[in-house]
Amino acid sequence: MQSENFFDRDLSWLSFNGRVLEEAGNNSVPLLERIKFLSIYSSNLDEFYRVRMPAVMALEKIHQKGADEQAASAKTAILQEITRIINEQQERFGAIFTTEIIPLLKENSIHLLYNEPIPESIREEVSDYFYTQVMAFLQPVYLSISGIKFFPENNKLYLLTVIGGVRGFNELVVINIPSDNLPRFYTVKRDNEQYVVFLDDIIKDNLSAIFKHSVIKGCYSFKITRDAELEVEDDYEGDLARKIEDQLTKRDFGLATRLLHEPGLEDGHLQLLVMALKLQHASIIQGGCYHNLKDLGSFPVKEAAMSYEKWPAIAVKAGDGSLSLFEEVEKKDIILHPPYHSYGMVLRFFNEAAVDPAVTEIYVTLYRIASDSRIGNALVSAAHNGKKVSVLVELKARFDEANNIRWAKKMKAAGVKIIYSAPSLKVHAKIALVKRKKEKRISYVGLLATGNMNETTARFYTDHILFTGHPEILREMELLFIFLGHRKKAGNPGLINFKQILVAQFNLQQRFLQLIDREIANAREGKEAVITIKMNNLEEKVLINKLYEASQAGVKIRMIVRSICCLKPGVPGLSENITVKRIVDRYLEHGRIFVFHNNGAAELYMGSADWMNRNIYRRIEVCFPVYDEAIKEQLLQLLQLQLDDNGQAVTIDQQLNNVPLPKDGKVVYSQQAIYNVLAGKQV
Structure with a gap:
């Protein structure tokens, strides 16, 4: 199959993270939960820069050096598209945060100070916190000092401070923001008002205590994201735990993939920072005033009225207690x-x-x-x-x-x-x-x-x-x-003859292909043929191509794929019988279920395996059949609720867009409906 028949995995993942960001902008989601979605989006993007961007950048360089100009052009185009999408999403993130979240917090008497002066009414208390708690962790580094040895760690927060030196020229000083040692947010209550202050701003507001005899000309936050890959040789036979421990000590000092900095930093000072910290090969990105907004996950306001309604976990009993x-x-x-x-x-x-x-x-x-x-x-x-x-x-x-x-x-x-x-x-x-x-x-x-x-x-x-x-x-x-x-x-797939469980490296891919082939044969014989699959990620092309073949044979294929999906649904002549849904809600969808209609005698499997290259070719995964008819019936009921979801689910179209479903008639929120079913409530 041609590459145009598949979505790029990284663009697909960015589409998923964009869907997470949409929930942060969804005004029907409780306010504090919207803040959590901002945190999840930010955390996801950091991991993308640590895990995927090094691979994307390396592939682009490989193709640039190679003779295949078409492949090189494609990789460059993908990198440019990744950059464009991230920039658009970051702008959307900033707009949600500053024009929606912060004003709504203020309506609830919660003042999140965002790039604004600390009010005089709380300045004394904030200053006392700086002197008694924050100052102990600060370690200024003067970049102008020759021979300085400073290596900014992965995703740690720093301030680049420009000061007028006593020698008549500007000096650049890096100050760490100790968010590993102290909470990112400091709160002060005054009457019925609550003020939430970034640790970053507490330091900025007290710079004169650090640079007593200098003029402070500017202060800009930045962070560096580094490659997270560990290097463990395939044939390593020593103490693996010790080997990985040694590698972990180096992880935060890996190759820099991104320098994210606050707006307003002069080009000259930016270039000096890049040279001083040897960041010439990193992506230089202008972000907002604050970084590591995954820390919003620990936002220090807990109000039930601004959070999801609690769903108490349902206890399941095994018998009457007389047996183990x-x-x-x-x-x-x-x-x-x-x-x-x-x-x-x-x-x-x-x-x-x-x-x-x-x-x-x-x-x-x-x-x-x-x-x-x-x-x-x-x-x-x-x-x-x-x-x-x-x-x-x-x-x-x-x-x-x-x-x-x-x-x-x-x-x-x-x-x-x-x-x-x-x-x-x-x-x-x-x-x-x-x-x-x-x-x-x-x-x-x-x-x-x-x-x-x-x-x-x-x-x-x-x-x-x-x-x-x-x-x-x-x-x-x-x-x-x-x-x-x-x-x-695993080596030889015939080493163990698994007949019940499906094990990657042994029989998992082969068995799934056989199950799809059976649906294809049924469709060609005019029998009803349906495949229903729920998973987290879908990338592996052998299995995708088999699904395309099934679609062309008339098999109805219904998929729920949470994040990466390289299959293009709804393409005439290729996948017109395939639909793909994505569900993002209060819980992270993680279960994998595979249902094959089998002419009415449905076979249902569950397990650990997504259909990714890593799961199929580089891992031991186990999927297993469900034989108990009552359990199978319940799983099919829960799966149907997700297929019917038009409240939180979207469909993925041929351009990787998250397309909301029409809400005509009954609106189904599958997670709420599943909870109600399991709790014995009427749906």
């Missing part, structure tokens, strides 16, 4: 849908495993571990209680490496067998297996999920967690854990 959870699961599968459902049953699964005398072995994969993980503590207790505990900790989970290493060390010290994946292969599967022996009978109970075993993210990621006693599924899970314990690359 494992005994209940051996009788019947159980499904959880967090965050609508309480995460308590997952914690109970691991807690019971730690103390149940019948439990002899526990196996689990951990991709992103909560910082204060109850699951991690249960596994430590299980080891102390004499259980054989094997945990595969993924050390290469981006931005969670340090926390995962900390937990791996803690569990290993308790006697847990810690397994690390091979350097070139991430284990992204979300599975756990408990082996029990009672009266000479050995039984297994398993947990298979679409999201991480992380009780923190479970509060705002929508996922699905299946507890099952299905013997064939659990036997295959045990074989996979045995394989992972040897830390080998």
